[in-house]
Amino acid sequence: MNNETDPSAADIVKRARRMKAARDNPGPSPLRGIGVFGMIGWSIAAPTVGGALLGLWLDRVAPRGFSWTIALLLGGLVLGILVAWNWIGKEGGRE
Template identity: 65%
Template structure:
């Protein structure tokens, strides 16, 4: 009865390095993409809805020749896009 020879030490070392590299730098996961999509959506939606609500209140309290609601919705979209862009730049740098 013959026994199989043991793996050479070099093969074991290479395998350990690959395992460590995979553990430290995992690949992109589908859940990460979904969470990123959600974070970007919320970072635009919250300022937009907040601007709409504030604009409705201001239209009642301090009427002007322009619509506060439309102005603050647009401001909320711009602010949300800025927040989303900042968040994406921060997350992109973690690679």
């Protein structure tokens, strides 16, 4: 046998260690990306919709010269973006 077709013991050990490391530390699941996408969406959508609904109620109960709906919708959007940004920062530091 020649050396090109016969792997040495060192090569076999190196491959075995690499395979064990891959088995012990699998990468993130593809479904995790979908979960992250959903979490970011909900963290932005929930405060935005909540602010809009609260604004609609305030427009009926306490009308002013400005629109409560638009003001609280934008406030909820900003709050949601800050929550999502903070969550992404924490998730990024985890890996």
